[in-house]
Amino acid sequence: MAAPAQSSHAFLLLEAAGFEFLIPVDQVHQIVEIEPAFLHMPKDLEDEESIGEATEPGGRRLEVVSLPILLTGKPSPPASGKSQAVEVGEEGKRVLLLPDRVGSIEEYLEGDGLSIPALVWGAGIPWCARAWPGVAALRWQLDTARLPSLRTGL
Amino acid sequence: MNSRHPSDSSKPSPAPPGTSPLWFLSTAEVKNQLIVVAAGTCQLALPAGAVEGFEERGLIYPVPRATPLFLGVVASKGRLIPLLSIDKAASPWEKEPEGFDFALDLGLQCGPSLAILRRGEELLGIAFERFVGFHGPGEFTGPRPPAPAAKWVQASGTIDEIPVWVVDTGALFDYCKARLP
Numbered sequence: 226m227a228a229p230a231q232s233s234h235a236f237l238l239l240e241a242a243g244f245e246f247l248i249p250v251d252q253v254h255q256i257v258e259i260e261p262a263f264l265h266m267p268k269d270l271e272d273e274e275s276i277g278e279a280t281e282p283g284g285r286r287l288e289v290v291s292l293p294i295l296l297t298g299k300p301s302p303p304a305s306g307k308s309q310a311v312e313v314g315e316e317g318k319r320v321l322l323l324p325d326r327v328g329s330i331e332e333y334l335e336g337d338g339l340s341i342p343a344l345v346w347g348a349g350i351p352w353c354a355r356a357w358p359g360v361a362a363l364r365w366q367l368d369t370a371r372l373p374s375l376r377t378g379l
Numbered sequence: 380m381n382s383r384h385p386s387d388s389s390k391p392s393p394a395p396p397g398t399s400p401l402w403f404l405s406t407a408e409v410k411n412q413l414i415v416v417a418a419g420t421c422q423l424a425l426p427a428g429a430v431e432g433f434e435e436r437g438l439i440y441p442v443p444r445a446t447p448l449f450l451g452v453v454a455s456k457g458r459l460i461p462l463l464s465i466d467k468a469a470s471p472w473e474k475e476p477e478g479f480d481f482a483l484d485l486g487l488q489c490g491p492s493l494a495i496l497r498r499g500e501e502l503l504g505i506a507f508e509r510f511v512g513f514h515g516p517g518e519f520t521g522p523r524p525p526a527p528a529a530k531w532v533q534a535s536g537t538i539d540e541i542p543v544w545v546v547d548t549g550a551l552f553d554y555c556k557a558r559l560p
Contacts, residue, residue: 244441244443296443297444298444339454339457339458339459340458341442342460342461344501344502344503344552345449345451345452346445347555347556348558349444349445356440358454363440
């Protein structure tokens with residue numbers, strides 16, 4: 226009898242602060258280019274990871290969230306030119322995640338993923354449930370539904 | 380070429396309990412023994428009943444936003460196990476030295492062997508340099524070290540004038556899950 230086929234998942238690879246993160250492609254609304262000079266910086270943005278707002282051609286404004294600061298607490302060196310950002314989040318709560326680099330779309334088999342023990346976060350927020358072995362490191366699956374709780378720390 | 384005497388084929392009768400090394404420790408006795416390992420500047424006495432196993436430590440993967448008590452996770456038998464930093468568990472407010480490259484120096488911070496502690500479904504890894512030996516459960520009766528190590532060390536002692544901390548594994552798991560000051 227043939228073994229049941231393992232389901233695969235497609236992820237968008239993002240690099241930030243030396244780590245590799247995976248976002249399920251069905252949670253990515255679009256990838257946009259941002260020019261630092263066109264980033265607005267409203268005074269009411271107090272969160273450290275919030276680095277400004279970007280205006281789309283249609284006039285819609287989206288908050289830009291630094292992925293390195295959000296997930297490692299450390300900013301990356303500023304980009305010299307245009308950067309790519311990823312629009313994620315539910316309607317009304319959408320943000321642009323700004324990694325150091327947007328990579329390719331990759332597929333992983335469900336069974337190849339490793340569960341992350343929640344203990345490593347102590348009393349903190351267990352923001353990542355699974356990781357996949359990469360070339361020399363782990364690739365951390367980022368669930369965008371957990372982003373708001375990550376930002377508030379609750 | 381070795382020759383075998385016909386009488387050698389007869390099965391040797393088992394040594395009576397208490398006289399053979401194999402009979403020296405029963406399973407129940409082993410569970411109560413303390414396995415002492417050298418980890419950094421101190422020696423840890425781990426209750427054998429709480430140790431799932433020992434193995435060679437693999438690569439350490441740093442974890443974004445992990446509590447500072449952990450160096451990262453290590454892979455073992457298809458699982459990822461949180462690797463505790465004993466130094467940080469003893470003094471979590473210690474800062475990394477200036478110029479410390481977290482990604483490069485993780486493997487240099489701790490020993491090449493791994494002890495895996497288990498509490499129910501939870502696992503916890505401790506890296507160490509070498510085995511020191513088995514010791515009886517009542518051999519170390521000294522006072523607890525200063526806080527916060529006192530929260531997960533139930534007694535202390537010495538072997539060859541080197542401090543030994545008897546680990547209360549349940550308290551250690553609880554300590555790792557608590558919010559740090």
